[in-house]
């Protein structure tokens with residue numbers, strides 16, 4: 001059964017796409033079969049990877065899949081130039097998706113059915129890139145995912161954003177939850193599906209200590225991943241060449257950090 005990993009975190013630019021792409025690449029090097037899905041209308045994941053046969057724009061993308069009544073996964077999947085990695089590309093039409101699908105009320109079974117299809121697929125890991133919002137889609141993804149990576153950068157506002165996300169998750173729960181559910185059990189369900197990852201952290205940055213302590217006060221230390229991805233300009237250089245970091249420079253510290261992270265989330 002495939003494991004589904006998402007990266008819902010409504011603060012923009014924290015490194016969601018960078019982290020997802022590099023975890024996926026490291027998992028593929030560990031001989032795991034990986035499917036990327038780009039649900040961000042900015043299309044960063046779609047455009048930051050290389051495709052087999054120079055084929056760049058797919059005929060079918062995630063918008064088509066999300067608006068189909070009974071989608072068949074294979075129809076939307078494209079091969080990348082990396083061994084063991086395929087993708088369902090994004091679409092800027094996703095910005096208008098709310099008109100098509102209401103993931104929280106009348107269409108609330110769509111994401112569980114979609115995840116059921118992903119779990120039964122041939123992939124070991126399905127990695128879903130998300131946009132920086134608290135949308136119905138993103139709340140539905142957190143609700144159903146096996147693991148959501150909440151990426152926190154050195155900016156102190158990231159903790160405020162995490163608090164807002166938790167608040168909206170709690171608020172949205174009665175809409176789709178079945179039966180009587182207490183606020184404690186909702187927080188518990190959030191804490192078991194979500195892990196915190198520190199990314200883009202300057203060496204010896206003191207804000208981490210404050211952030212760590214706030215998160216420990218909110219939840220528990222076990223939610224924080226051991227691996228920290230430090231700040232390095234190699235992230236930008238690799239992206240300019242549309243390469244995962246460890247393909248760009250296998251011996252770089254950041255490549256080692258992503259390798260460690262992939263093993264930690266496996």
Ligand SMILES: Nc1ncnc2c1ncn2[C@@H]1O[C@H](COP(=O)(O)OP(=O)(O)OP(=O)(O)O)[C@@H](O)[C@H]1O
Pocket residue numbers: 011012013014015016017018019040042044130131132199200201229230231232233234235236239
């Ligand atoms: N560890 C890091 N060190 C240095 N630069 C980084 C690091 N992680 C990400 N970046 C850079 O930060 C910028 C934002 O990263 P990225 O696009 O992955 O963020 P995002 O959270 O996906 O953004 P958005 O919210 O718009 O989807 C990029 O230019 C990326 O190269």
Ligand SMILES: [Mg+2]
Pocket residue numbers: 016017018040044130
């Ligand atoms: Mg992104």
